[in-house]
Every structure is written in C-alpha cells, then in structure tokens.
Amino acid sequence: MQRAFSGAHRAESRMDPQLTSQIVPAEEIKVIEECLVRLAEDTGGNYVLLLDKSGQVITAQGDAARQDITALGALIAGTFASSREVAKLLREKDFRQLFTQGVRENIFISLIEDQWILCIIFNKGTHIGLVKVLTKKATDDLSVVLERVREQQKARDDVLGSSFRTSMEDTIDLLFRD
C-alpha cells in the first residue's frame, strides 16, 4: 500500500504562506456597528449580523433577546459554504446572495469579498426588495472596511505577545482535562 504522501507532495512549496489572523480594530468595529444599525433601522429588520466565512460572529445588532448567536453564525456560514460548492458544480463562480423564507421571519444573506457574510433577519413587515437594495449598499460600505482590516497588521503584536501565548497554554492545560 502507498503512503499518504510521497516525497513529491512534501517538496511542494510554491503556495501562499499560511494566512495570518484577521484582526478587527476597535475603530473599525465601531464603523461596522454603525453600518449594521443603519441597515436594521432603514429596512425595519429585526436582527443584523456580520460573520467571518469561518462562521465566527464579528458583531451583531438588533433584538437583544435573540439566543444562540454562536450556533446561528456556524449554521449560516455552513449554508453559505455549502452553496459555494453547489455553485461550483453548476459552474457558477459563486452565489453572492441567499434568501430563506420562513413563516414568521426571513433571512437574507450577502457575501462581502469572499471573506465576510452579512446577514439580515426580518419579518413580514419588511419588503424583500428594500432589503436587497439596502444590503447592497451596506455590502459596498463593508467591503471598504474589510479592505482596511486586511491592510493593517500593526495591532497584531499588541495582542499576541509571547506572554499571551504562555497564558493561553496554561489556560488550555487547566481547562482541557478529563
């Protein structure tokens, strides 16, 4: 039987290096929050959230009583990633938007530059046409923010010093045990 990887695979090294962490500075979070609040207010939507494509919630605005935002983020990002694979099978580049219609609430999801996912939850009182138009505008605004986030790396060293990593290892040892 052949081994999982031959020498040829190990020698392969022309890919981009490992992507680094994405750090969203406080001032950019503020800009994002303003954008989400505006979108919720202008559409009458109940809840707006911005996710990373890995399913992590960057920030959310609206109905404070909403539970399980973490699981919601994981599922929405999973749905989007799944739709991207469907797009490939259909030889589409990707599906930029998804609309899910419920009995009480609807969800409209829009992709921002292949990295972030903007999601708005709204009820029957809001027209989908309005949501589409205003989400497009919000998506454009957030692309500019994303561009700035990608460019800045300065804050990284402030957060991830060596003492941070040591503390993290101690915490992992303490928590992850039988």
Add this chain to the structure above:
Amino acid sequence: MALINVAAREIHCKIVYYGPGMSGKTSNLQYIHSQVPKEAKGELLSIATETERTLFFDFLPLDLGKVRGFQTRFHLYTVPGQVLYERTRVAVLSGADGVVFVADSQKHKLEENIRSLRELAVNITRQNKRFQDFPVVLQYNKRDVPGALPVATLDKYLNTLGWQRFEATATSGAGVFDTLKAISKLVISKL
C-alpha cells in the same frame, strides 16, 4: 483564519475534526462536551441523518474565558466522513485554523484513512494554504479494538509529515483531551 475582535476583546479559532466515516470524530466532540465545565461550553449541535450519521457537521463552541484580557473561544467542528459528502467537507473546512485527523486503527480501514488524508491535503491546498505548514494533529482512534494496527504501521502510512500523534479510544475518552490540547496549542502558536 482566526478572528481577533479588538473592541470586544475576543479571539475566535476554528478547529475541524477530519477523517474517514465512523472513525470517531463525533465521539471526540461528545466526550469533550460531557467533560468540559458547563460555563466553558455551549450546546453540542449535530446535523445528522436519522441513523445518527453526520450529515453536515457537529459544532461545539468552547469558551476558555479571559486570557490576558481577551475572551478566547475555540469552535470545534466535525466533517461528515462518508465518501458521498466530499463537497460538504470542503464547506466545513472553510476558514479552519487547524485540523485533528481522526484515523481508524482497524486494519481494514487503513486504505480509507490514507484516502481521507490525501483528500484533506488537497482541500487545504485549495484554500491557498501550504499543507506542510498547516496545523494538523493526528489521532489514532479505536486503540481498544482487537487487532488494531501497531502504531508504527500507522505512522509509516499516515504520519510521513511528522505531526504530533496520539493514541485514543474516543468512546471512553482516552487520548481525547491530549489531542485537543495539542491542536489548541498548535493553533495558538500560529496565530
């Protein structure tokens, strides 16, 4: 790609349990969920078929609490292992910061392990990440099964890249936390 929210002082990392069907990926998450203190975990979410096979993913959020003022969260996912769900695995891997490859130690599963590991390499490479540098920890699961392949044999076929590897019996919990600790530390070291 890990996400660091400076305003909310939060760090999020995504770890995916990958491997062939029935190798014990969901069992790993179930054991972790049963042992971690209540305040440090969310609900274990499983999207499974009627026969309890994973259809899309299992999801377990873990909250490590504050580390140097930053709330740190690990999100654990499993992929569906069956061959049929290859594209679904690609979807779940999206944005992963590290992978635990759960191999089945049984002799007749060796080829499936190899195939699954190769597929993982292809999928990570397609995300424009260099597979040799990507954080991976290997778990040889089902060590309790009679006739399990010797570790040296599994190493020879699966661990040619020299990853950290752990023997485990996920259903009883042996080796589960050693694996989780190793991948968590590896992911943090690459942030």
